[in-house]
Amino acid sequence: MEPPVVSFLVQPTSTVERPEAPPEANSRTFARAIADVREGWQNRELWGHLGWQDIKQRYRRSVIGPLWITISMGTTALALGLLYSQLFNQEINTFLPYITAGFVVWNFLVGCVTEGTDVFIANEGLIKHLPAPISVHVLRLVWRQVLFFAHNLVVYAVVVAIFFGDLNQPYQMQDDPVTHPGLSWAILLAIPAFALLAVNAVWVALLFGIISTRFRDIPPVIHSFINLIFFMTPIVWHTGILHKVGADGDWRMLIAELNPLYHFLEIVRAPMLGHQQSWHHWAVVGGFTVLGWALALLAMRNYRARVSYWV
Template sequence: MQPTETVDRPPAPVESNSRTFQRAFGDVREAWQHRELWGHLGWQDIKQRYRRSVIGPLWITISMGTTALALGLLYSALFGQEINTFLPYVTAGFVIWNFIVGCVTEGTDVFIANEGLIKHLPAPITVHVLRLVWRQVLFFVHNLVVYLIVLAIFFPDLTEPYHMAGETQGHPGVSWAILLAIPAFALVAVNAVWVALLFGIISTRFRDIPPVVHSFINLVFFMTPIVWHTGVLEKVGAGGDWRMLIAELNPLYHFLEIVRAPLLGHEQSWHHWVVVGAFTVVGWTVALVALRNYRARVSYWV
């Protein structure tokens, strides 16, 4: 009786589970657990930028102050606005805008700029996104000093009921409702994470995206009520309804308004919160899908 011949068979292929939502959620969760890492790196970014400067990060505040003052004086004259209410409006809007645009533009380069760390540091890729957003939060805090100075100067005018030229309804003035700006900014920061994550993944694969975003963001600035307000749209003549529709279709207007309105004592319109909430859910869903499918490829694309 001859022995049975054994045939060597290749092992069955093991299915990869890297493209799962569990891995995507795990990447975000582990990145949050590494908050000491990205918190330290974000702070070091600012210190490194102003390493040999005499006044250091105060240049952030000075730059913001001069820009807000120049824009406020110019556009208050162009639109016939009262400087005591329009300058705080421009200042608050510009401070918030700088945070948003910083997260968007730097988000397109977030993985490209951290190529060395991604290839040599065994950490979730979301760490680099949180580092970016944290750095922009620190910039925002520095710029917020300018708003506090303007608020102190025009405090008597802003605490009384007032209206801006061209508006049909007035504003109650600054009150304890100003505290609503804290959860509003937190919600904007949560959205900044998914924006930087999604744009960072796409831009790593398609390197034409960053210059396109940088060019397009300048146009969006003038289309967003920052150096002008929506009351001007009704003041310029007939057709205010469709002009207001253009403003309402701009998503950045809603993100800006949920933070700016309580800072200036404006009447809070809750439809802005609904729009921002919808963008939060949809945006995070799309970002998690991109993270699930391409998180493992980012290190090869950079």
């Protein structure tokens, strides 16, 4: 008896399916990076609600709640205004509004930078379990800082109301050779200036957030460095003092001019105080806006898909 013949049917292999590229490779395009930011903005209800809940959670079981933000800003501005007005021999009626406006804007800038380094690390749970663009967490952070800024504006409004008679006319700060025009409708320039600050805050948090997620030494370095920048930024002192310390005050102005935060601070503070507006501050901020967003989109293009693995 002959053994059974077993036949094997071979399927034709005219078309060979290639394995698909990994998701990370497909996501490394500028189009995907821009789409992430666009989709994040479209989720306004999500990050708007989360940002508001952050403030409510921080002051839960507190009697006056978020008003502690205003009280803290008010006591700080008053204490430092009284102290440094005596140290620098400044008139309190113009120096206290200067310090108050400076602190209000500075707190927003520093909050976006320092918290931006931890933005993805602090949202590890949401990033791993919530299918949302990573820009949502950055917009949540910036929105939270905007709410803090709004609370602190109450202190600024009170101080300006008290010293309105001195700020509503041309005035000079002590040792400042520039005569400022005083408060006018030019104060409305603070609105687009602050909007420009918020736009920059987004790229700062995106860029530093991605870098800090990969290299965990960056946040403490930024926190330490920002304390040095505070004393080098005209907040508790003004640039006119640099001219007082010597006849060569022109080169001393580089202490302020080479500090990027000074320009971001000044485009908002100057109209808030009726100071003479220097348009080179807007040019510097505009340049940083373009450069910063280019770097942030580059980081998003290359590493946005890895953030969920790094946190």
